[in-house]
Amino acid sequence: MNRPTVRHLRLWLPVLLSLTALSFAMGKKEKADSGIRGKVEIWEGNFMPMTDPNSASNKIKPGAGRVVRVFAAVKAESEEVRQIRAGEDGPAVIKEIVCNEQGEFIVNLPPGKYSVFVEEGQGWYSNSIDGAGVQGAVTVEPGKLAELTIKITSKATF
Numbered sequence: 001m002n003r004p005t006v007r008h009l010r011l012w013l014p015v016l017l018s019l020t021a022l023s024f025a026m027g028k029k030e031k032a033d034s035g036i037r038g039k040v041e042i043w044e045g046n047f048m049p050m051t052d053p054n055s056a057s058n059k060i061k062p063g064a065g066r067v068v069r070v071f072a073a074v075k076a077e078s079e080e081v082r083q084i085r086a087g088e089d090g091p092a093v094i095k096e097i098v099c100n101e102q103g104e105f106i107v108n109l110p111p112g113k114y115s116v117f118v119e120e121g122q123g124w125y126s127n128s129i130d131g132a133g134v135q136g137a138v139t140v141e142p143g144k145l146a147e148l149t150i151k152i153t154s155k156a157t158f
Contacts, residue, residue, distance in 0.1 A: 034140055035109040038148035040066045040099050040118050043156040062103030063152065066118050070095040073113040076135040084115075084135075087123045111142045118150050127151055 040063025047058060071091050074080040083090025094114070097105045115136040117124035126136030127150060138146045 033108070034111055034143055035107045035145055036070070036114070036116065036138055036140060036148055037104075037106045037145040038068070038116070038150065039063070039102065039104045040068065040150045040152065041103060043151050043153045045155075046157045048157060062101065063099050063118065063150070064101045064103055066099045066103065068097045068099065068105050068107075068116060068118050068150075069093050069124065070097075070107060070109065071115045071117070073134045073137060074115045075133045076129045077133065081115075081135045084117055085123045085125075106145070109140050111140050114138050114140065116148060116150065118152065120152055120154065125150070125152055125154070127153060 042061045042063055043059075044061070045055065045058030069084075071080075071084065071094060074084070074091060080091045095107050095109065097107050099105045113134065115126065115134060116138050117126045117136055119125075128137065129135055130137035136150075138148050140146050
């Protein structure tokens, strides 16, 4: 090896090592022992039963980059839910996550019952209520990941 190549290597080695470490860290997925594994879908088009659900005008896109917030369980008809939907100060956010390119997210949480909302426009959106009246309800059990799909259907027809 000649001298310029060794000097070149000395200059670039720290950069290469840093890039390798960064690449490893970015490729590493968060693993959860208990919590929520979910995805956000954006539904647009006419999904009425009498139409072709595979029509080119119907689109289900991943909610890439959408922000998801987890709260302690809140009742659908409560002031807290009104505040959450409006994007006002209200109940404390337990976790906030950003969806990946596929609209997926994973969040570590202790066992319990939670309400999950996704940012939509100026407010927060959830499309489910459980039998106890909890908006965006998800129950996390010990050692398990609860599965959740949030479908933003504000531009869809059913």
